[in-house]
Amino acid sequence: MTNFNETKALFHLPAGVVYLDGNSLGPLPKAVMERLDQVATREWGEMVITGWNRAGWIDAPTRVGNRIAALIGAEEGSVVMGDTLSIKVYQALASALELVPDRRVILSDTGNFPSDLYMAQGLIGSLEKDYTLKVVAPEDISAAIDDTVAVLMLTEVDYRTGRKHNMRALTEKAHAHGAVTLWDLAHSAGALEVELSDVGADFAVGCTYKYLNGGPGAPGFIYVAPRHHGKIRPALSGWLGHEAPFEFDLNYRAAAGIDRMRVGTPPILALAALDAALDAWDKTTISDVRQKSLELADRFIAGVEAQCDMLTLATPREHEQRGSQVSFRFEHGYAAMQALIENGVIGDFRAPDIMRFGFTPLYIDEDDVDEAVRVVAEVMRGALWDTPRFKKKSKVT
Amino acid sequence: MTNFNETKALFHLPAGVVYLDGNSLGPLPKAVMERLDQVATREWGEMVITGWNRAGWIDAPTRVGNRIAALIGAEEGSVVMGDTLSIKVYQALASALELVPDRRVILSDTGNFPSDLYMAQGLIGSLEKDYTLKVVAPEDISAAIDDTVAVLMLTEVDYRTGRKHNMRALTEKAHAHGAVTLWDLAHSAGALEVELSDVGADFAVGCTYKYLNGGPGAPGFIYVAPRHHGKIRPALSGWLGHEAPFEFDLNYRAAAGIDRMRVGTPPILALAALDAALDAWDKTTISDVRQKSLELADRFIAGVEAQCDMLTLATPREHEQRGSQVSFRFEHGYAAMQALIENGVIGDFRAPDIMRFGFTPLYIDEDDVDEAVRVVAEVMRGALWDTPRFKKKSKVT
Numbered sequence: 001m002t003n004f005n006e007t008k009a010l011f012h013l014p015a016g017v018v019y020l021d022g023n024s025l026g027p028l029p030k031a032v033m034e035r036l037d038q039v040a041t042r043e044w045g046e047m048v049i050t051g052w053n054r055a056g057w058i059d060a061p062t063r064v065g066n067r068i069a070a071l072i073g074a075e076e077g078s079v080v081m082g083d084t085l086s087i088k089v090y091q092a093l094a095s096a097l098e099l100v101p102d103r104r105v106i107l108s109d110t111g112n113f114p115s116d117l118y119m120a121q122g123l124i125g126s127l128e129k130d131y132t133l134k135v136v137a138p139e140d141i142s143a144a145i146d147d148t149v150a151v152l153m154l155t156e157v158d159y160r161t162g163r164k165h166n167m168r169a170l171t172e173k174a175h176a177h178g179a180v181t182l183w184d185l186a187h188s189a190g191a192l193e194v195e196l197s198d199v200g201a202d203f204a205v206g207c208t209y210k211y212l213n214g215g216p217g218a219p220g221f222i223y224v225a226p227r228h229h230g231k232i233r234p235a236l237s238g239w240l241g242h243e244a245p246f247e248f249d250l251n252y253r254a255a256a257g258i259d260r261m262r263v264g265t266p267p268i269l270a271l272a273a274l275d276a277a278l279d280a281w282d283k284t285t286i287s288d289v290r291q292k293s294l295e296l297a298d299r300f301i302a303g304v305e306a307q308c309d310m311l312t313l314a315t316p317r318e319h320e321q322r323g324s325q326v327s328f329r330f331e332h333g334y335a336a337m338q339a340l341i342e343n344g345v346i347g348d349f350r351a352p353d354i355m356r357f358g359f360t361p362l363y364i365d366e367d368d369v370d371e372a373v374r375v376v377a378e379v380m381r382g383a384l385w386d387t388p389r390f391k392k393k394s395k396v397t
Numbered sequence: 398m399t400n401f402n403e404t405k406a407l408f409h410l411p412a413g414v415v416y417l418d419g420n421s422l423g424p425l426p427k428a429v430m431e432r433l434d435q436v437a438t439r440e441w442g443e444m445v446i447t448g449w450n451r452a453g454w455i456d457a458p459t460r461v462g463n464r465i466a467a468l469i470g471a472e473e474g475s476v477v478m479g480d481t482l483s484i485k486v487y488q489a490l491a492s493a494l495e496l497v498p499d500r501r502v503i504l505s506d507t508g509n510f511p512s513d514l515y516m517a518q519g520l521i522g523s524l525e526k527d528y529t530l531k532v533v534a535p536e537d538i539s540a541a542i543d544d545t546v547a548v549l550m551l552t553e554v555d556y557r558t559g560r561k562h563n564m565r566a567l568t569e570k571a572h573a574h575g576a577v578t579l580w581d582l583a584h585s586a587g588a589l590e591v592e593l594s595d596v597g598a599d600f601a602v603g604c605t606y607k608y609l610n611g612g613p614g615a616p617g618f619i620y621v622a623p624r625h626h627g628k629i630r631p632a633l634s635g636w637l638g639h640e641a642p643f644e645f646d647l648n649y650r651a652a653a654g655i656d657r658m659r660v661g662t663p664p665i666l667a668l669a670a671l672d673a674a675l676d677a678w679d680k681t682t683i684s685d686v687r688q689k690s691l692e693l694a695d696r697f698i699a700g701v702e703a704q705c706d707m708l709t710l711a712t713p714r715e716h717e718q719r720g721s722q723v724s725f726r727f728e729h730g731y732a733a734m735q736a737l738i739e740n741g742v743i744g745d746f747r748a749p750d751i752m753r754f755g756f757t758p759l760y761i762d763e764d765d766v767d768e769a770v771r772v773v774a775e776v777m778r779g780a781l782w783d784t785p786r787f788k789k790k791s792k793v794t
Contacts, residue, residue, distance in 0.1 A: 014442070024446050027441075033437055037430060040612070041409075041425070044425045045411070047411075048411060048414075049745065050738070050743070057613055083480055083661070084479075084661025086635035086661035087484060110647060115635050117647055117649075118635060118638075121649045122634030123523075123632070125630060125634075126524065126632045128525030129525060160645075207662070215437070215665065215666055216449070216666070217665045217666070233519075236487060237515045237516060238484075238515060238516060239483065239510075239512035242515065246748070248511050251518070252514075252515035252519065263483050264480070264481025264484060264512065265481055265482070265606065267615070269613070269614070269666055270664050273666055350645065
């Protein structure tokens, strides 16, 4: 069993704060600055251009990708880093659509992160064929999978409510109907067990600044099932996805394997920070983190519900149906979250009425949860929510 | 006039080395580590999620973009940072093609950086219409501009030979024929005067790890002429290019201005390193850098030509027709460059026979040039180029 006191010691947490927003941006791992110093001062500073080979920068996207692969049940050599989650959605979706050339429907849900939907809309706008992005309610997704669907594109865990899809069942159903799947793991990777290979997922994408603590704007990742590697055409065909980038051929030839999903020159400083952050996973396992996260979340739910009847749980109670965040609905949620932050409990707010709290055992423990419950109860009791001041503050601009 | 001793003092240069490869990767500015420490330790570490607003991270892509704009003759609010040069080529080209909906030819040349051609090939592969990427020799570009061309897509300075296109004349001719222009400034930004606004360029893209010294894999930039801002549809329509990203609307609505070319969450650590690197430009001007670079390059050419008759100048002699690098052709160029590097002169090699040397006055001075000339002459004299050893080493793998 993981010693979570040990993992907590790996992070710098601001004094006097209970940080329950790791589902949005993970805190600073103490190892990051030393790694940045090594890469900037000793590698960039001393090796300059020769660092691409001598320091192994050129392979960083696949080397770090393999570390992520181990956390999401993916095969070695099936994950590569780069760009952002949004760019990776575009890449995956463009390739996925071409695997099912005779269909025109991209199926998603209203719980998907908007950027995923926007990227699909942008791609559709560039294609001549009459593609449709069909967006249904999360609870209607399974029923909407039929033989017209080319790609089922979902975020596993809803960024607002924390509701979790059944990836295995939906993937199986999609495959039974001849569709391919694209899973966004933004709120899954580093939060709960993902078994991409075992589930038979086709494509997956994710970010690394939430539960993987890579820092603000840390690189995205893309997974492609090995069975598809040889078949997919990269829409974003950049030079580092070329079979032989340093031949400087005028014509693109896709690299073998996941390398073909590389695009441009990789962000070495950002990858170094992420790589240092991933060292925390040497001290724990996803299943330990998941189990502890559920315990902390249950403790928070019980504490809050016992004292704050104005807050309504938006997150499913069943463990299998939720991720690692807990969301409450409250009419004046924006104002309440501002008050919580002023009082040292950092969560966040999502329109129209969702207060989000993330339970990340790498650095959050029972004492933090109890303190958060105490502050939430105090803030909820202390404010006159019906006054004009709060009504006004509740509007998001 | 710039005091280039002062700018040289801003950089860390490896001991015992003359670094003539700033055209590939600029050296480490001494200010970078302190800035990274500030952003990681004081902002990420202490503010965590609130850094997006409190530390102004959310505006970093346009704030740094405006600093780049000032170096390339672009209007305030017309440049934004993000992703990589290759991604920015795709974005610009996709939007450019839609401005000329009745034409099907993308015109480029064999001197363009291959990744630009690859991205165009990838985009064409996604489009249904029968687009053609027409690639001619650099000297034939002007004659190839006709009324069939939708987009003229060129890199201003050839990455191999250093030959520089006449951006003004080609842009004018393209416009006269109803085409729009996409200029890659990879070897221009920070190296020579670029006057995007004055020239009337439509789109431009670039990287920041060469002459702008942002570090390995530093973010790319994109310029769109303000007259096009309201008209272009972003193909890569990510959430931070949305008119109101934090409304989490399910439908994309493009932001006003250059913000619509933003895509995903910006890379804050990388932008911080770049921002620190750009401080060097507070102590000089592009015109001073350009003039000094030409002086250093001329000094190098004269010195090498006086002593090394095996090397053939590949770079045009006329100042207006070249960038800030000098290239020589040599049959055993790969082996010769290896020998130079072993002897403390770092340039690089591009297949099949190009030895490249960059002259970057921010940190290279006359003494460096004289030392480089001495070592080049010694290496060229000292080796038995006709032996099998060198023949073998000349092959690029």
